[in-house]
Amino acid sequence: MTTLAGWQLVLAFLIFPGVVFTSFVGLTLTWVDRFVSARVQWRKGPPFYQPFADMLKLLLKQTVVPAGASKVTFLGAPMIGFAAMCVTAVLLFYVNFFPHGSFVGDLIVLVYLFALPPLSTILGASASRNPLSAVGASREMTLYLGYELPFLLALVVPIIHTHGAIRLGDLVLAQRTAGPFLYSWSGLIAAVIVLVCIQAKLGYPPFDIAEAEQEIMSGVLIEYSGAPLALFRLTKAMMFFLMPCFLVTVFWGGLTSFWAIPELLAVVVLVILIKNTNPRFKIDHALRFFWFILGALGIIAVILAFGGL
Amino acid sequence: MKDPRIWGLKKSPWVYHLAAASCNNCDIEVLELLTPRYDVERFGIVLVGSPRHADALLVTGVINRKSLPRVLEVYEQTPKPCLVIGVGTCTCNNHIFLNSYNAVGPYDKYLPVNAYVPGCPPKPEAMILGVVKALSKL
Amino acid sequence: MRDAEAGLKSLIPEAEVFEHNPKRLHISIPRERLTEAAKYLHRERGMRLATCTGIDTRAGLEVLYHFSEDKTGTMYTLRVLAPKDDPRLESQASWFPATDWIEREMHELLGIDFPGHPNLVPLLTSDTDWDREKYPLRRDYERRNEAHER
Numbered sequence: 194m195t196t197l198a199g200w201q202l203v204l205a206f207l208i209f210p211g212v213v214f215t216s217f218v219g220l221t222l223t224w225v226d227r228f229v230s231a232r233v234q235w236r237k238g239p240p241f242y243q244p245f246a247d248m249l250k251l252l253l254k255q256t257v258v259p260a261g262a263s264k265v266t267f268l269g270a271p272m273i274g275f276a277a278m279c280v281t282a283v284l285l286f287y288v289n290f291f292p293h294g295s296f297v298g299d300l301i302v303l304v305y306l307f308a309l310p311p312l313s314t315i316l317g318a319s320a321s322r323n324p325l326s327a328v329g330a331s332r333e334m335t336l337y338l339g340y341e342l343p344f345l346l347a348l349v350v351p352i353i354h355t356h357g358a359i360r361l362g363d364l365v366l367a368q369r370t371a372g373p374f375l376y377s378w379s380g381l382i383a384a385v386i387v388l389v390c391i392q393a394k395l396g397y398p399p400f401d402i403a404e405a406e407q408e409i410m411s412g413v414l415i416e417y418s419g420a421p422l423a424l425f426r427l428t429k430a431m432m433f434f435l436m437p438c439f440l441v442t443v444f445w446g447g448l449t450s451f452w453a454i455p456e457l458l459a460v461v462v463l464v465i466l467i468k469n470t471n472p473r474f475k476i477d478h479a480l481r482f483f484w485f486i487l488g489a490l491g492i493i494a495v496i497l498a499f500g501g502l
Numbered sequence: 503m504k505d506p507r508i509w510g511l512k513k514s515p516w517v518y519h520l521a522a523a524s525c526n527n528c529d530i531e532v533l534e535l536l537t538p539r540y541d542v543e544r545f546g547i548v549l550v551g552s553p554r555h556a557d558a559l560l561v562t563g564v565i566n567r568k569s570l571p572r573v574l575e576v577y578e579q580t581p582k583p584c585l586v587i588g589v590g591t592c593t594c595n596n597h598i599f600l601n602s603y604n605a606v607g608p609y610d611k612y613l614p615v616n617a618y619v620p621g622c623p624p625k626p627e628a629m630i631l632g633v634v635k636a637l638s639k640l
Numbered sequence: 641m642r643d644a645e646a647g648l649k650s651l652i653p654e655a656e657v658f659e660h661n662p663k664r665l666h667i668s669i670p671r672e673r674l675t676e677a678a679k680y681l682h683r684e685r686g687m688r689l690a691t692c693t694g695i696d697t698r699a700g701l702e703v704l705y706h707f708s709e710d711k712t713g714t715m716y717t718l719r720v721l722a723p724k725d726d727p728r729l730e731s732q733a734s735w736f737p738a739t740d741w742i743e744r745e746m747h748e749l750l751g752i753d754f755p756g757h758p759n760l761v762p763l764l765t766s767d768t769d770w771d772r773e774k775y776p777l778r779r780d781y782e783r784r785n786e787a788h789e790r
Contacts, residue, residue: 227543236541243514243546250510250557255581257554411551418554418581567766603776604765 202283210286212279219430220244222461226433229465244430248423256419262322267416270317271424277309278431285438288361289448295362300348303361303439307394310428311337314403317425318413329412332476333403336393339483340400344390346491347383350374351443353498365447373446379497384444386487386494388460391436392467393483395429399471400479437461511557511583512637514546518556518580522573524563528590528623532560535626542630545637558585558633561613564592564605570612577613585616585636589629594618644685644709644716651680666704668719674705675730677718681707682736687716692742694750696778701727701752722752731757751775 197205205211223244231238258264284303288295311333318330351374352359355367364374374380393400403413414425437460442448445456474482521529535542536549550556553576565573577586588609591597599605609615616639619632645665649655652673658666669677681687687707694703705718722729731754733740741763743754748762762770775781 231538231541231543234538236538237544238541239543239546246510246513246546249506250514253507253510254557254583257579257581409551411555414555415552416554422555567769568764570766571768603781 205283205287206279210282212282215278215282215431215434216427219427219432219434220248222433223430225461226465226468229462230469233466233469248427251423251426252420254419256421257416259322259416262416263320266316266320268421270313270320271417271421271428272313273316274310274313274428275424275431277306277313278428278435281306281435282431285435285442286448289365289442292362292365295360298359299361300352300359300364300443304345304348307432307436307439308337308341310432311394313428314413314425317417317421321416323416325409326413326415328409329403329415333413335476335480336400336402339480340390340393340487343386343483343487343491346488346495347386347390348443349491350379350383350494350498353495354380361442364443365449368446369450373444373450375444375446378502379494380444382490382494382497384440386491387440387444388463389487390483391440391460392464393479394436395432395464397464397468399467399474401473402476402479433461433464437464507583508640511585512640514548515557515585515633515637516548516550516555517558517560517633518550518553520553520559520561520573520576522561522563522569523566524590524592528562528592531623531626532562532589532629535629540626540630542633545630545634547633553580556580556584558587558636560587560589561593561609562589564596564599564602565607565609565612566604567606568604570606574612585640586613587632587636588615588618589624589632591620591622594620597622642714644681644687647685648677648680648716652677663713664715664717666717666719668721671720671722671729674718674720675732678705678707678732678736681716681718685709689736689738690715692739692746694746694752694777696750700724701750703729703746703752727752729754731755731760733757748772749775749777751778 208214221241221244224239224241227243228238256268258267281303284299284306288299315330315333315337318326318333351364351367354371354374354377355363358364358367368374375384396404404411409415414422417425437457438448440460441453441456446452448457450456519529519532534540547558553559559577559580561573563569577584586609588594592599593609593615595608596602596605617632617636619629621628624632642665645657645667648667649657652669654670654673655677656668658668660666667677678689682689685707687709690706690708692703692705694701696702700721700723703720703722705720707716707718708714709716720729727750729752731739731743733743733754734756740757740759743752743757744760744763746752747754747757747760748765754760762772
């Protein structure tokens, strides 16, 4: 079946694969992150229920709105990113399990949906009435300008391989017959570019420039407390699950292939290892890195894709 | 079932380090506490960059006439419920600055302190004990 | 005799040199010649100001300017005396940024006035909870201050 009835859509949005499922898996993946980081540093790490305890504690804490901050924007900004991630979850899973149901341009819709969480942090930071959060917001904006360029270039590569299909469903079907795009030179380069852009989009080292704890006291999130902060962290946890899903969908054979779960775990562990072994970039270095190094790699990948490799 | 608010606070106390006119000796020990050797993350303790994210304020240093209004301001900005843990003997009773013209007495004259950790500076193990005791009293 | 010492004595004949040990010289000068001596040691001799110290003695408020000659490792200390009833010393902050904060601290803690200082506001003591007429590092300061006592 390719269309869902109304109540099935609501169920898909709320339970599986929407809010509840993605939140649960996302929070468990953040525990995996803390566990692997702890082992890499030769220590024990938190117990498995730690992310859930964090969420519970934050939801039950007092929410402080700074005086003079725009109340509606301040409290409403986290919801934008959260809603975007919930819709993304449904879309991604639907496209993977029912590839014939995807519509023209849903790849572009997904790119826009993934752009909403950084936008919601920028909005929230600008509504905070705090000079440090303004610095964080400007850094987040600059970083976004940086990584979106090679991200889009890398996404052009699978489109070229399938001779112009901008439906995610067509990309998934093509990978089922011809093999994952990763197993070609241009696909490999594009997947590496998307991996680095995932690191930046999640705000993990070496690109945690916007939320630099030691420099600008948690930059974008400095004034947030209680439930809005919990929403921001939940959005980030959901992105930690959904962005590797996106990478696997577009480059590595889709979520219905036999190796889907190990592939997802491999991407997650790669992100964690990069996070643990790199110091932070400066914002101008990061911009130059994304535009000139990754951008050049992206162009090379596109040329290779045109050449058939 | 115990109060979920207290359970959440006990299992995931996020710590903000507030240095009020300290000689920085206790601050260095707090920094050592947060290194992988003592691994406080197994208690859920994470160092956060902003007082608004904090559940526990680790205050160090003898409180000064000049830093007193600022410490009170930071305490007001921290969302409740929040713990206050005084690290170092200077927080308990001014220590070597006892009759100084600038030191204005132990912290509990102005803030509700949950635990004091004496020592100059206290060992990281003593600080862990202090935090755990403060959490278990909740 | 060292070159710096000779040069200083030719500039200021009233200077008295006391050699504490081969690496430390104390040079007492009248307070009107302070700027000249400091400029000579810093600009012409290339010495670095290590720090300044002040103390309340029976003779008056004594301020020491410690200049370090890093080439030889010798410390040249200029001693100036400001009498208790007229505690003024010429400010060096306008040409020597290193003395800026030091003079602010001496002003609020010892009560020495530095005419010519661009910004003589208190540095360490509280802006809200402090009596400006009391100088803590003077000998006659009452150690126990009533306001915050238990």
